[in-house]
Amino acid sequence: MNMIEALNSAHDVMMERDPDIVVMGEDVGYFGGVFRVTAGLQKKYGKTRAFDTPIAEGGIAGTAIGMAAYGLKPVVEMQFADYIYPAFDQIVSEAGRMRYRTAGEWTLPMVFRSPYGGGIFGGQTHSQSPEALFAHVCGIKTVIPSNPYDAKGLLIAAIEDPDPVIFFEPKRIYNGPFDGFHDRPVTPWAKHPAAEVPEGYYTVPLGKAAIAREGNDVTILAYGTMVHVALATVEEGGIDAEVIDLRSIVPVDIETIEASVKKTGRCVVIHEATRTAGFGAELAALVQERCFYHLEAPVQRVTGYDTPYPHSLEWTYFPGPTRLGIALKKALED
Known part of the structure; x- marks a missing residue:
């Protein structure tokens, strides 16, 4: 399906x-x-x-x-x-x-x-x-x-x-x-x-993230479309990143996030919404509060721009592999 x-x-x-x-x-x-x-x-x-x-x-x-x-x-x-x-x-x-x-x-x-x-x-x-x-x-x-x-x-x-x-x-x-x-x-x-979707009844619990890709060097927090952008970017760039698909942002699976960031020591957040007061800011704050002594670099955010959504420039507005790649490079080199 x-x-x-x-x-x-x-x-x-x-x-x-x-x-x-x-x-x-x-x-x-x-x-x-x-x-x-x-x-x-x-x-x-x-x-x-x-x-x-x-x-x-x-x-x-x-x-x-x-x-x-x-x-x-x-x-x-x-x-x-x-x-x-x-x-x-x-x-x-x-x-x-x-x-x-x-x-x-x-x-x-x-x-x-x-x-x-x-x-x-x-x-x-x-x-x-x-x-x-x-x-x-x-x-x-x-x-x-x-x-x-x-x-x-x-x-x-x-x-x-x-x-x-x-x-x-x-x-x-x-x-x-x-x-x-x-x-x-x-x-x-x-x-x-x-x-591969079963025809009948099953549930995926609210508030439980999925590890879309295991890795050791950096954690990427994503949801929705940005999960696919993250996976493609790290595969193309050969980056050993762990990609967390949040699935739900309220409730958010802070335990999975915390375990991953403490393992990798680095974190990049990506979402399509505008940057200012976007949910990435909340994620960055949670990671800083929970994982401060494990972080080896500042948490990076990759987001949409703080502008009204453009018609003809939609693909430019999307957070894509170029912007995510820059953030990953900065997180890995700091």
């Missing part, structure tokens, strides 16, 4: 298992979603369980929160991550706080899914990476898969979680992994080991 098919399978598996799960959002019903992640669900489960909403993200989120409080388990698609901002108040002020404001009496089992990041030349309104905004909010988990196997297992785990989960899907790798050097997939997911 590619990532789209894996995510569709996760929906199907869980909707069949639990009649309280409903899928809602703009064009998710008859049309099957703008990227077809929900294709076929309305036909199989009916219009009361997979249905379209008005173009009103605040209303979508508020309605879904009420449904979750009532006892349903809504899986909401925000058509693009950029469109989630009108719903921000509902997600932060209501969804994120419900467990706390009711002293644990109420929980909100719900997922906000959204295509995320660049990859379609969508520019400023279809390509943003707002994960750090949600990582700042207590009561919300934030998940970003890098491959089809993880995408299905993580989505099932997110649907089963009793608290709200933001689930960002890197659209650049929906159909295949990138090597970071070309504006196209290198191979279809069908030829990638992580595309």
